[in-house]
Amino acid sequence: MMSELYQNNITTKLAQTILTSLVDISPDHGQTTESILKSFAPAPEFKKGHLAYPCFPLAKTCKKSPVQIAQALAEIVEKNSSNFLASLNAEGPYLNFFFKPDFLGEVLNAINKGLYFNQRLISSDEKWMIEYCQPNTHKVLHVGHMRNLCLGNALIRMCRYSGLDILAATYPGDVGTHVAKCLWYLNKHVEKPWPSENKGEWLGELYVKSNTLLEEEKGTEKEEQNRSELTTILQQLHAGEGEFYDIWRETRDWSLEMMNDVYQWADVEFDRWFYESEVDAPSISYINKLFEQGKLVKDDGAIGLNLEDEKLGFCLLVKSDGTGLYATKDVELARLKFEEFGIDHSIYIVDDRQSHHFKQVFKVLEKLGFEQAKKCFHLPYAMVELPGGGMSSRTGNIITLESLISSMEDKIKSDYLNKHLEDKDSGWTQKEVNTNASLIANAAIKYGMVRVDNNRKIMFDMEEALKLDGETGPYLQYVCARCRSLCEKLNFDKTKDVYWDELQMEQELALMVKLTSFNDVVLSSVNKLQTLHLCSYLYELGKLYNSFYAACPIKNDENEKRKHARMALSHAVGSVMEQGLNILGIKVPSKM
RNA sequence: GCAGCCGUAGCUCAGCUGGAUAGAGUAUUUGACUACGAAUCAAAGGGUCGCAGGUUCGAAUCCUGCCGGCUGCGCCA
Numbered sequence: 001m002m003s004e005l006y007q008n009n010i011t012t013k014l015a016q017t018i019l020t021s022l023v024d025i026s027p028d029h030g031q032t033t034e035s036i037l038k039s040f041a042p043a044p045e046f047k048k049g050h051l052a053y054p055c056f057p058l059a060k061t062c063k064k065s066p067v068q069i070a071q072a073l074a075e076i077v078e079k080n081s082s083n084f085l086a087s088l089n090a091e092g093p094y095l096n097f098f099f100k101p102d103f104l105g106e107v108l109n110a111i112n113k114g115l116y117f118n119q120r121l122i123s124s125d126e127k128w129m130i131e132y133c134q135p136n137t138h139k140v141l142h143v144g145h146m147r148n149l150c151l152g153n154a155l156i157r158m159c160r161y162s163g164l165d166i167l168a169a170t171y172p173g174d175v176g177t178h179v180a181k182c183l184w185y186l187n188k189h190v191e192k193p194w195p196s197e198n199k200g201e202w203l204g205e206l207y208v209k210s211n212t213l214l215e216e217e218k219g220t221e222k223e224e225q226n227r228s229e230l231t232t233i234l235q236q237l238h239a240g241e242g243e244f245y246d247i248w249r250e251t252r253d254w255s256l257e258m259m260n261d262v263y264q265w266a267d268v269e270f271d272r273w274f275y276e277s278e279v280d281a282p283s284i285s286y287i288n289k290l291f292e293q294g295k296l297v298k299d300d301g302a303i304g305l306n307l308e309d310e311k312l313g314f315c316l317l318v319k320s321d322g323t324g325l326y327a328t329k330d331v332e333l334a335r336l337k338f339e340e341f342g343i344d345h346s347i348y349i350v351d352d353r354q355s356h357h358f359k360q361v362f363k364v365l366e367k368l369g370f371e372q373a374k375k376c377f378h379l380p381y382a383m384v385e386l387p388g389g390g391m392s393s394r395t396g397n398i399i400t401l402e403s404l405i406s407s408m409e410d411k412i413k414s415d416y417l418n419k420h421l422e423d424k425d426s427g428w429t430q431k432e433v434n435t436n437a438s439l440i441a442n443a444a445i446k447y448g449m450v451r452v453d454n455n456r457k458i459m460f461d462m463e464e465a466l467k468l469d470g471e472t473g474p475y476l477q478y479v480c481a482r483c484r485s486l487c488e489k490l491n492f493d494k495t496k497d498v499y500w501d502e503l504q505m506e507q508e509l510a511l512m513v514k515l516t517s518f519n520d521v522v523l524s525s526v527n528k529l530q531t532l533h534l535c536s537y538l539y540e541l542g543k544l545y546n547s548f549y550a551a552c553p554i555k556n557d558e559n560e561k562r563k564h565a566r567m568a569l570s571h572a573v574g575s576v577m578e579q580g581l582n583i584l585g586i587k588v589p590s591k592m
Numbered sequence: 593g594c595a596g597c598c599g600u601a602g603c604u605c606a607g608c609u610g611g612a613u614a615g616a617g618u619a620u621u622u623g624a625c626u627a628c629g630a631a632u633c634a635a636a637g638g639g640u641c642g643c644a645g646g647u648u649c650g651a652a653u654c655c656u657g658c659c660g661g662c663u664g665c666g667c668c669a
Contacts, residue, residue, distance in 0.1 A: 038609075041608095041611080041612095043612085044612050044613075045612095048612085052612085054611060054612085056611065056649090056650090059649095066649095091612080092612070093611085093612085094611090094612065136669085173669080176668095176669060177668080177669075178669075299666080300666080300667080301667085302666070302667055304666070304667090311594085311595085312665090313665060313666070314666050315666080316666045316667055318667090319666090319667045320667060321667080323667090325666095325667075325668080325669080326668085326669060351663095352596075352597065352663070352664085353663055353664060354664085355595090355596060355597090355663090355664070356595080356596080356663095356664055356665060357664085380596090380597085382597070382598080382662090382663090383662090383663090385662090390662090390663095412631095415631085416631060440631090451605085451606095452604090452605065452606090453605085453606085455597055455598070456597085456598070456605080457597090457598080457662075458604095459604070461603095461604085464603090464604070464618080467618080468631065469617085469618085469631065469632095470616090470617045470618065471605090471616070471617050471618090472617090472631090474631060475631070475632090477631090478629085478631050478632080481629080481631095482628085482629060482632090485628080485629065486628055486629085489628065490628070524608080528608090532606080533606095533608080536606065536616085539616085539617090540616090543616090546632060546633065547633070547634090549628080549629090549632080549633080550624090550632070550633040550634080551633085551634095553627085553628075554628055555627090555628040556627085556628080570628095591629090592629090592631075
C-alpha cells in the first residue's frame, strides 16, 4: 500500500487551530483537519492574506451564513493563534490569514540545513517500474523524442525524491520493417567506405532515402523485386543468421551508441534496457502456447482475443502468416517485467495514439490471469508538432535534436556569453563558455518539454524556442546563479541564527510563504504524474525572488540583522530552486 | 459510425476536488543599470472562456446537445 507521510507544519497548525475554534461555533461542524486543509486556498492578492479559508462548506452544518461564520470564527481563531499568526480578518465569507515571519522561518531553517529535502513524502512497500523512451534504431532522434525523455526522466526523479522505489526501463525498437528498409538501402545503394563517425544519424538519413526510393519505385517493374528483397532481409533477421543479420548487429550498435550519447546529454540512466528483438520470438511462441491451451481464439486464420464485451474490439496477437504485432510483444514484455522484477505497478509513458492499444493489452493480460494487470497504467502525452504538421522520421519532416542543441548553444553564446570573453577582467574561459552554453541549452529544452500539460500537444517553433526570456529554464537557472553569487560575495554565514521577524516587506513574506509549500507541490505532482505544476511553482518562485531582489537592497542594508535574514532568504530560494530543477533533470551552472 | 484528446488575450499556455475582480509568458507601448548580476525589474493596453441549454447561493470548471481541430478503432509499427 501507498500512504502519504508528509505534513506541512504551517498549514496543519492553522487547520488544527481552526478545528478547535469551530467547536465554539457549532459542535456538529462536521470538519476534520484534512477537510480544512483541502479547503485552504490562496487569497486573490497577497495583500489580502497569505492564505484564505472559504467558509461556504460550513453553512449547512453550522446553520449560519458563510459571512456570519467567518466573522465569528475570526474572533475565536485570533485568541488561539497569537503565537503564529500576525493577523487575520474576515472578508465576506472568507477568512484571511497573515503568518508571523519567525513561524515561517522555522521551515526556512530546515531548508537551509537541507533537512527539509530529506523527508520521505510517501511510504510504499510496492515496486514500481516506469517504462519510457521507446525510439527505433536505424532512425534519427528528433525533438519529438525529447518530450517523452524529459517527461519520463522528471517523473522518475520526482517519485524517487518522494521516496518511491522506482525502476527505470527503456524499450528500443531494434526490429521490424523499418530496419529492413534501412539495411536494404544501405546494401544496395550505398558504396563503401561507410562513414567513421555519427553513424547513427547517418543510418537515419538512409532510412528516409530508402522510403523515398521505395515510394518512387512503387508501380514500376522494380516493385516486386524490392518487396522480395525486403522479405529476404526480414527472414534472415528473424532466423538470426545470414549476411543481413551481421549487418544488423553492426548497425544496431551504431544506433544504440547514438541513443547513449543522447541519454548522457540528458543525464538519464535506465536500470533495464528491454530490446524489441529480445521479446520478438518468445512472444510468438508464448501466444501460440496460450492458443493451444485454449485461452485464445483463432479468427480468419489469426490468433487473438475478443474484447467486444469491453468495447475494445478484437485484439490481434498472431497474424495469419504466423508473425506477431506490437501487442504480441507487449504481452510478453509485461510478463517479463512481472517475472524478472516482481513489480507491482507498471507505468508506460507512450504517446496518446497508443491509448487504445494499451487498453487492449492490459485487458488481455487481465484475462490471461495476471493480477498485476490492474496496476498497469498508460500515461499518455500528446505529440510535438511543427508548424507544418506532425513530425515523421519516415518522411524526414523533423528537427533533429542535434540541430536544435547546436543552434541554441550558438544563440546563447552570441547573445549572452561571448561578451564575458571580450571582458578580460571577467575571468571567463572559452571552456567555461562552452560548458555553460551546453547547460543552459539543456535547461531550455527540458523545461520547454515538461512545462505544458501532458494532454496538450506542443507546437514547436524554432524561433520561439530560441528566445530564452520569460518562462524558460534559463530564467530559473539565472535565479539560482543570483542567489549563489550573492551569498558568496557577501560571505553568508549559515551557522548564525536568523532573525526572521526582520522580514516584513510584502516581497519577503510572499517568498517565505511560497518556499514552505515546495514539498506539497511535489507530492501532488507525484500523485497526478505530471510536471506542469512543479514548473509553474518554480517559475512563480523565481518571479517572486526577482521582485524581492529589485525591491530590497541587501549589500547596503544598514540593519545587520535584516541583512543577514535577507541573505538567509536568498540561500533558501537557491536551495529550493536547485532541488526543483534537479527533479526536472536540470543542472545549475555556477555562473551565467 | 464509435471512442479519446483539444478549443481561454494577436500568438503560446495556466486556471486544482465548482468560489473573491478569469491569470502568466510573448508581442506592442513606456519607464529603471555610477547599483547585490538588466538572461532582470516596474507599468499600460489587450477577453462574448467555441456555441446553446441545464444543475445552484455561485460555472472557464460539473451534466446534455451541437460546431471546429487532432488522434485512434483485426492481419502497420
